[in-house]
Amino acid sequence: xxxxxxxxxxxxxxxxxxxxxxxxxxxxxxxxxxxxxxxxxxxxxxxxxxxxxxxxxxxxxxxxxxxxxxxxxxxxxxxxxxxxxxxxxxxxxxxxxxxxxxxxxxxxxxxxxxxxxxxxxxxxxxxxxxxxxxxxxxxxxxxxxxxxxxxxxxxxxxxxxxxxxxxxxxxxxxxxxxxxxxxxxxxxxxxxxxxxxxxxxxxxxxxxxxxxxxxxxxxxxxxxxxxxxxxxxxxxxxxxxxxxxxxxxxxxxxxxxxxxxxxxxxxxxxxxxxxxxxxxxxxxxxxxxxxxxxxxxxxxxxxxxxxxxxxxxxxxxxxxxxxxxxxxxxxxxxxxxxxxxxxxxxxxxxxxxxxxxxxxxxxxxxxxxxxxxxxxxxxxxxxxxxxxxxxxxxxxxxxxxxxxxxxxxxxxxxxxxxxxxxxxxxxxxxxxxxxxxxxxxxxxxxxxxxxxxxxxxxxxxxxxxxxx
RNA sequence: CGGGGUAUGGCGCAGCCUGGUAGCGCAUCUGCUUUGGGAGCAGAGGGUCGCAGGUUCGAAUCCUGCUGCCCCGACCA
Numbered sequence: 199x200x201x202x203x204x205x206x207x208x209x210x211x212x213x214x215x216x217x218x219x220x221x222x223x224x225x226x227x228x229x230x231x232x233x234x235x236x237x238x239x240x241x242x243x244x245x246x247x248x249x250x251x252x253x254x255x256x257x258x259x260x261x262x263x264x265x266x267x268x269x270x271x272x273x274x275x276x277x278x279x280x281x282x283x284x285x286x287x288x289x290x291x292x293x294x295x296x297x298x299x300x301x302x303x304x305x306x307x308x309x310x311x312x313x314x315x316x317x318x319x320x321x322x323x324x325x326x327x328x329x330x331x332x333x334x335x336x337x338x339x340x341x342x343x344x345x346x347x348x349x350x351x352x353x354x355x356x357x358x359x360x361x362x363x364x365x366x367x368x369x370x371x372x373x374x375x376x377x378x379x380x381x382x383x384x385x386x387x388x389x390x391x392x393x394x395x396x397x398x399x400x401x402x403x404x405x406x407x408x409x410x411x412x413x414x415x416x417x418x419x420x421x422x423x424x425x426x427x428x429x430x431x432x433x434x435x436x437x438x439x440x441x442x443x444x445x446x447x448x449x450x451x452x453x454x455x456x457x458x459x460x461x462x463x464x465x466x467x468x469x470x471x472x473x474x475x476x477x478x479x480x481x482x483x484x485x486x487x488x489x490x491x492x493x494x495x496x497x498x499x500x501x502x503x504x505x506x507x508x509x510x511x512x513x514x515x516x517x518x519x520x521x522x523x524x525x526x527x528x529x530x531x532x533x534x535x536x537x538x539x540x541x542x543x544x545x546x547x548x549x550x551x552x553x554x555x556x557x558x559x560x561x562x563x564x565x566x567x568x569x570x571x572x573x574x575x576x577x578x579x580x581x582x583x584x585x586x587x588x589x590x591x592x593x594x595x596x597x598x599x600x601x602x603x604x605x606x607x608x609x610x611x612x613x614x615x616x617x618x619x620x621x622x623x624x625x626x627x628x629x630x631x632x633x634x635x636x637x638x639x640x641x642x643x644x645x646x647x648x649x650x651x652x653x654x655x656x657x658x659x660x661x662x663x664x665x666x
Numbered sequence: 667c668g669g670g671g672u673a674u675g676g677c678g679c680a681g682c683c684u685g686g687u688a689g690c691g692c693a694u695c696u697g698c699u700u701u702g703g704g705a706g707c708a709g710a711g712g713g714u715c716g717c718a719g720g721u722u723c724g725a726a727u728c729c730u731g732c733u734g735c736c737c738c739g740a741c742c743a
């Protein structure tokens with residue numbers, strides 16, 4: 199499967215360019231001390247580009263069908279995504295919790311889903327022969343937590359979210375982490391006294407999602423989604439367009455250039471939040487399941503986008519589906535008990551890693567958006583052992599680290615070609631190339647991975663550019 | 667869950683049809699040379715050929731069963 203690391207990747211290398219690691223920035227790293235098992239050849243099992251590149255860049259290792267270990271580079275990206283998701287959830291007023299992966303079957307019997315959920319649910323027994331399960335989702339558990347404590351409408355609205363591993367025993371997992379069996383999910387659950395409140399809770403998540411995906415460097419379009427037996431129109435899938443996307447989608451082109459709601463939007467201002475939602479649902483956008491060819495035909499031909507897309511988020515309102523059977527009720531101002539109105543809101547960070555690659559790559563490898571890049575800068579020493587390049591790299595490495603820039607220093611004793619190929623593959627936004635030729639003129643080369651633009655700069659100018 | 671593939675050293679593959687000492691490229695290790703787009707030469711190590719039965723003097727190769735993984739479809743964040 200996964201190959202041996204490239205020369206020196208595993209080794210605690212002899213430090214030919216001895217630099218104390220900047221203690222204040224643990225994200226600064228020397229490649230000789232890192233664990234980055236790059237593959238030169240394409241693993242045969244990987245069909246789509248994100249899967250291929252994640253394996254080749256040493257981000258993940260398959261342990262079973264649809265089950266992956268996250269290696270250092272992949273984990274860094276995953277954590278950066280989580281960080282942005284978390285910030286935007288918090289900004290919207292949601293509160294983080296963490297629920298277990300293993301749940302008791304009893305909870306699911308209360309909601310009736312223990313029997314309804316098919317073989318996708320991984321069912322297990324503990325040593326006392328009690329029925330347990332590895333959670334495919336957490337509506338029951340969050341409802342149980344809510345009902346244990348909340349009694350009054352005065353404690354509403356409430357939105358609790360968590361970021362946790364889930365397991366769905368898919369018949370055919372595929373496409374790497376895009377459709378794994380085990381996957382990381384951010385799930386938020388909102389509780390409100392009535393539909394009006396739930397509607398605002400939904401809108402808040404809608405806005406938070408627009409901001410989240412934009413910050414991740416993606417353009418996600420909210421599309422009308424199937425609401426199932428609940429009905430209504432309160433369900434949207436957030437879709438990223440990509441040629442390798444799994445579903446066929448139809449959309450108005452203008453969505454691709456809409457403004458993202460600002461960071462300082464007041465989430466308590468119902469009208470303002472509603473206005474954003476109204477705007478982002480004003481034009482046609484639907485997946486093939488909900489596609490209405492007649493309505494799509496009304497869209498001007500030049501504005502019609504018919505493409506493939508990846509679902510990276512899904513929000514929906516489901517009313518009292520769980521609160522009623524599980525008796526999650528609060529006293530309202532009328533003195534009566536009301537089953538709370540709920541919604542749930544998912545984002546798949548592990549899938550997002552793949553989606554980001556699908557949307558950001560070229561023939562040489564990944565091109566990370568800066569917000570999620572595992573490192574901002576790759577520093578390549580083209581002639582390890584040469585006093586001048588070693589010294590120049592050590593100096594740049596220390597200063598970048600001190601300035602708080604995530605930097606990966608390729609200090610391996612490798613040929614230049616191998617270093618260029620590695621840096622292009624792992625897709626760091628900036629490459630700083632330090633070699634004898636440039637140094638003879640007092641210059642280093644700074645390459646932008648996305649544009650390919652190269653500048654020959656003094657080390658000081660390069661530092662200014664990268665720490666700006 | 668239906669259909670189709672595949673399994674040989676860390677990775678990618680050949681060998682199987684027609685049974686007879688397990689091979690190639692990359693990677694790894696040692697030495698020398700080399701150093702601005704995945705280096706060259708010389709040497710070295712590493713494989714119960716997915717597992718279990720069977721046929722045979724002899725099985726990676728033929729037969730039977732099982733398992734893992736991949737692909738297409740149906741299903742799904």
